[in-house]
Amino acid sequence: MNQAVTKPQMRKPKETGVPDNKQYLHPTLLKNYGDWRYHDRPRPGVLHHVANSGDEVWTVRAGTARQMDVYTIRLLCDIADNFAEGRVRFTIRSNIEFIVSDEAKVAPMIAELEKHGFPVGGTGNSITMIAHTQGWLHCDIPGTDASGVVKSLMDELIVEFKREEMPNRVHLSTSCCEINCGGQADIAIIVQHTKPPVINHELVANVCERPAVVARCPVAAIRPAMVNGKPSLEIDESKCMCCGACYPPCPPMQINDPEYSKLAIWVGGKNSNARGKPTFMKMVASGLPNNAPRWPEVAAAVKNILTVYKDDARPWERIADWIDRIGWPRFFEKTGLPFTKYLIDDWRGSRYNLNASTHIRF
Amino acid sequence: MAKKLHDTPNLDELEKGEWPSFVTGLKELAKEKDYVVDLLGQLETSYKNRKGYWKGGTVGVYGYGGGVIPRFTELKDEAGQPVFKDAAEFHTIRVMPPPGMHYDTAILRKFCDIWDQHGSGLIAFHGQSGDIMFQGATTENVQKAFDEINELGFDLGGAGPAVRTSMSCVGAARCEQSCYDEARAHRSVLNTFLDDIHRPSLPYKFKFKFSGCPNDCMDSVQRADMAVIGTWRDNIRTDEGLAKKWFAKHGMDELVNDVVARCPTKTFQVKEIGKIKAGEHISSVAVSDTHAVEINNQDCVRCMHCINVMTGALATGSDKGATVLIGGKSHLKIGGLMGTVVIPFIKLDTEENVEKLVDFAQRTIEFFAENALEHERTGEMIERIGLANFLDAMEIDVDPAMVSSPRMNPYVRTDGWDDEVAKINAKKQAA
Numbered sequence: 058m059n060q061a062v063t064k065p066q067m068r069k070p071k072e073t074g075v076p077d078n079k080q081y082l083h084p085t086l087l088k089n090y091g092d093w094r095y096h097d098r099p100r101p102g103v104l105h106h107v108a109n110s111g112d113e114v115w116t117v118r119a120g121t122a123r124q125m126d127v128y129t130i131r132l133l134c135d136i137a138d139n140f141a142e143g144r145v146r147f148t149i150r151s152n153i154e155f156i157v158s159d160e161a162k163v164a165p166m167i168a169e170l171e172k173h174g175f176p177v178g179g180t181g182n183s184i185t186m187i188a189h190t191q192g193w194l195h196c197d198i199p200g201t202d203a204s205g206v207v208k209s210l211m212d213e214l215i216v217e218f219k220r221e222e223m224p225n226r227v228h229l230s231t232s233c234c235e236i237n238c239g240g241q242a243d244i245a246i247i248v249q250h251t252k253p254p255v256i257n258h259e260l261v262a263n264v265c266e267r268p269a270v271v272a273r274c275p276v277a278a279i280r281p282a283m284v285n286g287k288p289s290l291e292i293d294e295s296k297c298m299c300c301g302a303c304y305p306p307c308p309p310m311q312i313n314d315p316e317y318s319k320l321a322i323w324v325g326g327k328n329s330n331a332r333g334k335p336t337f338m339k340m341v342a343s344g345l346p347n348n349a350p351r352w353p354e355v356a357a358a359v360k361n362i363l364t365v366y367k368d369d370a371r372p373w374e375r376i377a378d379w380i381d382r383i384g385w386p387r388f389f390e391k392t393g394l395p396f397t398k399y400l401i402d403d404w405r406g407s408r409y410n411l412n413a414s415t416h417i418r419f
Numbered sequence: 420m421a422k423k424l425h426d427t428p429n430l431d432e433l434e435k436g437e438w439p440s441f442v443t444g445l446k447e448l449a450k451e452k453d454y455v456v457d458l459l460g461q462l463e464t465s466y467k468n469r470k471g472y473w474k475g476g477t478v479g480v481y482g483y484g485g486g487v488i489p490r491f492t493e494l495k496d497e498a499g500q501p502v503f504k505d506a507a508e509f510h511t512i513r514v515m516p517p518p519g520m521h522y523d524t525a526i527l528r529k530f531c532d533i534w535d536q537h538g539s540g541l542i543a544f545h546g547q548s549g550d551i552m553f554q555g556a557t558t559e560n561v562q563k564a565f566d567e568i569n570e571l572g573f574d575l576g577g578a579g580p581a582v583r584t585s586m587s588c589v590g591a592a593r594c595e596q597s598c599y600d601e602a603r604a605h606r607s608v609l610n611t612f613l614d615d616i617h618r619p620s621l622p623y624k625f626k627f628k629f630s631g632c633p634n635d636c637m638d639s640v641q642r643a644d645m646a647v648i649g650t651w652r653d654n655i656r657t658d659e660g661l662a663k664k665w666f667a668k669h670g671m672d673e674l675v676n677d678v679v680a681r682c683p684t685k686t687f688q689v690k691e692i693g694k695i696k697a698g699e700h701i702s703s704v705a706v707s708d709t710h711a712v713e714i715n716n717q718d719c720v721r722c723m724h725c726i727n728v729m730t731g732a733l734a735t736g737s738d739k740g741a742t743v744l745i746g747g748k749s750h751l752k753i754g755g756l757m758g759t760v761v762i763p764f765i766k767l768d769t770e771e772n773v774e775k776l777v778d779f780a781q782r783t784i785e786f787f788a789e790n791a792l793e794h795e796r797t798g799e800m801i802e803r804i805g806l807a808n809f810l811d812a813m814e815i816d817v818d819p820a821m822v823s824s825p826r827m828n829p830y831v832r833t834d835g836w837d838d839e840v841a842k843i844n845a846k847k848q849a850a
Binding site for chain 2: 067068069070071072073074075076077078079080081082083086087090091093094095096097106107114116120121122123124125126127128129130131133134137138143144145146147148149151153156174175176188189190191192193194195196197198199200201202204205208209211212215235236237238239240241269272273275300302308313315318326328329330331332333335337347349350351371372373404405406
């Protein structure tokens with residue numbers, strides 16, 4: 058009891074929740090809140106919004122590394138203070154936006170951003186910044202890195218970030234495990250493990266809540282077992298599809314492997330309701346090596362799909378819309394990707410993914 | 420001055436190329452911080468061995484049960500000591516952003532000062548759930564950093580089986596397509612659940628997301644347990660001046676191939692002006708002296724495509740609100756699920772109406788807390804019990820807008836059919 062008395066006084070948190078954004082809005086946004094008339098894009102990387110009051114704002118969008126050091130953030134603040142009007146926002150894809158009410162500020166601001174290496178773009182039918190995760194930098198279960206993959210890919214795609222020449226907007230994502238924190242995208246790169254977890258039986262009993270791990274398996278391949286006289290878990294390897302779901306609740310079931318954790322490519326995810334309903338992406342390639350530090354095989358595969366899409370799709374077709382028109386056989390033919398048996402869905406509901414018709418393009 | 424950098428031949432490769440480099444940023448920080456020197460050392464080891472070296476643990480702030488993501492190094496030498504001892508602890512503090520992720524430079528500079536002093540100096544704008552992620556602090560410094568961030572009016576986000584941090588689009592602040600006040604809905608809903616955000620005790624995570632229109636810029640349909648997506652009930656609005664301006668620039672080929680042909684329900688037509696129909700549900704606007712556009716709004720599914728292409732010439736209607744979908748999530752465990760419609764339309768224009776959304780959110784979370792199995796997301800729970808049972812519990816009437824099609828199999832016991840019809844008829848008469 059005496060110890061409690063000598064304990065330092067802890068500060069109670071102020072449970073303030075989500076802060077009000079009104080205090081941070083550009084004054085013209087605040088004035089015209091909910092009363093905008095239309096927008097257009099004067100050039101790639103710039104949005105121009107017109108309010109019903111006649112007020113106008115210009116937004117300059119620039120790419121960032123997402124994981125930023127304080128010096129970079131302060132530099133962006135300096136640019137916002139000296140060349141814009143001190144107000145910024147971030148997009149869901151970690152682009153920074155500078156909002157100004159004076160068109161004359163746009164060109165000098167772009168010049169200043171580019172001088173410091175911030176690419177201006179990511180608007181309209183461009184390839185915008187890749188939604189990504191934490192990877193080796195911070196995650197406890199990653200099969201690969203996130204920021205490094207994204208940096209490598211964006212180095213290759215930066216030209217398309219800075220211009221608006223794709224058929225429609227292109228959203229990319231990367232995910233360092235099959236949980237897919239990166240989310241649905243036109244093209245997604247996701248870790249795909251190819252071997253069952255390697256179990257350290259010495260540790261399971263102490264580290265893992267075994268019934269919870271058993272329950273976590275999507276295919277019921279895990280069962281309790283005594284190994285070397287210790288309670289542990291074992292895997293029916295004929296059932297296991299190597300998803301890695303058991304690894305987060307039970308780290309001794311190591312799923313990550315430098316060689317056997319591969320990368321898969323998925324296409325045709327779309328969240329927007331525009332034209333068709335939202336779509337889930339589909340796996341079209343797997344077995345790519347986890348080749349740090351620049352993942353050249355992944356970059357080549359993604360660029361190949363993007364090149365074919367850019368060349369073949371009609372205006373406003375997202376990748377899902379484009380494949381809807383040309384069909385899957387032509388997609389595999391044009392991209393040169395092999396269609397293997399692993400791409401035929403056999404998970405629940407999979408019959409809806411089979412062709413129950415004679416609709417075939419020859 | 421910090422200690423000497425470790426050799427990082429792999430990471431050095433990521434300083435090449437045009438895109439801004441996080442490695443260059445880390446090296447800048449490493450000039451002053453031994454902490455980041457050793458972080459680079461561990462990250463380089465991950466690149467070399469293609470393996471992650473962080474494990475979780477228990478670190479938090481006083482009064483809260485979540486919001487800090489603890490990371491301890493697993494990269495140890497033979498004596499069990501961390502190989503990179505200065506970065507042996509590298510915790511992340513998740514902080515909820517303002518709706519629409521708007522900031523002024525003053526607040527960003529304050530974040531930088533706090534994190535320069537107490538943390539690694541590395542901040543991510545933003546994580547996949549929308550948090551500002553203050554990445555990298557020792558166990559000792561987490562509380563100090565949080566106290567100062569909290570004093571600025573910012574609060575911790577969710578982690579673990581909790582209501583998670585939410586996101587809303589730029590919305591009404593700058594977008595003409597906004598159909599409700601996303602920021603108000605976002606704050607009203609999230610700030611109702613502060614206890615469930617800060618003290619994780621649900622079966623699993625629960626995410627809300629707020630998109631102002633069906634373009635769903637927050638990707639809410641597939642990543643939110645409850646997606647609130649703006650829409651409208653009345654007719655698409657038109658502006659003849661902007662329509663003619665659009666047509667003068669783009670012409671008939673684009674109007675036909677990019678708009679008419681891409682309308683999902685073929686309700687968008689282009690006609691000679693004399694043949695345009697009038698009617699309660701018709702929107703029409705001349706694009707030239709000879710031709711006009713005609714939309715029968717009863718057949719329009721509010722997909723946004725024509726409005727996206729002809730911005731300003733066409734606009735969302737005036738009777739605005741939102742559609743609420745429940746159950747979106749990613750792969751694990753049963754496969755990816757989109758949210759499905761449970762409220763086809765809800766007005767969100769007044770405090771009272773927003774309160775109805777909050778009430779629905781509360782009842783949903785209560786039901787989820789009571790009925791979901793451990794580690795089961797809302798979508799999985801509904802898949803297990805059936806949507807009709809969920810609707811029944813929520814006291815929501817069934818509506819054909821909730822399905823793609825009626826049932827395709829006879830495996831249902833229908834001896835309550837007449838009672839259901841009687842109930843529906845009674846409700847109709849009462850209305």
